[in-house]
Amino acid sequence: MLSSSCIPSALQAAQFSDWQLGAQIRQLSFWTQKQQPAPPSLILVSLGQRPQQEGFRKALYSLQAIFPSQSQLILDLGYLPHPQALSFVLEQPLVQNSCLLLLDPEEQAFPTLTKQLNSKASSIIDQNLIYQEAQSSYLNQLQINGNFAFLGYQSHYCPKNSLISLQEAGAWTQRLGLLQSQLSEIEPSFRESQQLLFRLNSLAQNGFLNPQSPEPNGWTNKEACQIMSYAGLSDNIQLLCLQNFRADYQASPLAAKLLAQMCWYFWSAFKERLAEGIPPLHELKRYALQLPQDNLPLSFYQSLRSGRWWFSLDKEEENARLLACSEKDYLLACKGQISERIFWSARQL
Known part of the structure; x- marks a missing residue:
């Protein structure tokens, strides 16, 4: 059984102003109450020991409040020093x-998360995709299929055979440089995913996050926060795991602040979720195209509510399966070009 001792000791006695996030986050003591409050919308939990990680929570709790003061929707479960306990938490x-x-x-969470990653649509942000080329690769433990999106890989770290094998298995892949040129192209993948695994060793020049092997290229700090915002806006993502970073925030306060701000951007965007899902047809504006060279019936749909885009390869509109895409996919189709996303989707049919 979890207990309130999991909560950082330095935060139990801390007083936070109404404008600070710490005033909105409930701690684990509610588990011992006879009458439990309404369930939270957001839950935070860390794997590892408490002393090294208190710096992160101090930085997080001191940030600006997100929700109205009367609406406490965040629960902090504290720390799980034994990763085996994660299975129990996920089953609650x-x-x-x-x-x-x-x-x-x-x-430490990967053995527990493997089953969930294999059973639900998932996005993985990683610079290094080694599949069936090395026994130690975590990708070998996954049942790769069309439910997986691998985002932000760097070509010089990824064997060509690995990329070919992933793509032949049905996975969607997007290169780092392509996404950095237009970061909004990452959003459709999040809309289709229920889980996101963000490996933070793919951030550039962050020796404070990855002191043993800092990267010269990769995501910038600003891009990492933008990615978290896109993930927070997704109606589908219900589990976000941040992996591969330095946990000793006392020795590296800059790492604590970056992780705290990334979480803040995710939660702030979560507050703006529209719960739109895939809108009904009467809430969508349809653009029908016919590409004669491919004999491909292609329809694009734009939400009248959010402005987001979907497409369909079905001939009948009433039973069309709508798949997430971007405006860029539509504009390319208007020029008679099939984007990689639509080409990949056509192969999955």
Whole structure:
């Protein structure tokens, strides 16, 4: 059984102003109450020991409040020093009905998450995709299919055979340089995913996050926060795991602040979720195209509510299966060009 001792000791006695996030986050003591409050919408939990990670929570709790003061929607489950306890946490109805943000500095969660990654649509942000080329690769433990999106890989770290094998298995892949040229292209993948695994060793020049092997190229700090915003806006993502980073925030306060701000951007965007899902046809504006060279019936749909885009390769509009895409996919189709996303989707049919 979890207990309130999991909560950082330095935060139990801390006083936070109404404008600070710490005033809105409930702690684990509610588990011991006879009458439990309404379930939270957001849950935070960390794997690892408490002393090294208190700096992160101090930085997080001191940030600007997100929700109205009367609406406390965030629950902090504290720390899980034993990764085996994660299975118990994930099985709890409270967690299953909320959105979970999991901090996993040393990849201890992966054995537990493998089953979930294999059974649900998932996005993985990683610079290094080695599949069937090395026995130690975590990708070998996954049942790769069309439910996986691998985002932000760097070509010089990825064997060509690995990329070919992933793509032949049905996975969607997008290169780092392509996404950095237009970061909004990452959003459709999040809309189709229920889980997101963000490996933070793919951030550039962040020796404070990855002191043993800092990267010269990769995501910038600003891009990392933007990515978290896109993930927060997704109606589908219910589990976000941040992996591969330095957990000793006392020795590296800059790492604590970056992780705190990334979480803040995710939660802030979560507050703006529209719960739109895939809108009904009467809430969509349809653009029908016919590409004669491919004999491909292609329709694009734009939400009248959010402005987001979907497409369909079905001939009949009433039973069309709508798949997430971007405006760029539509504009390319208007020029008679099939984007990689639509080409990949056509192969999955």
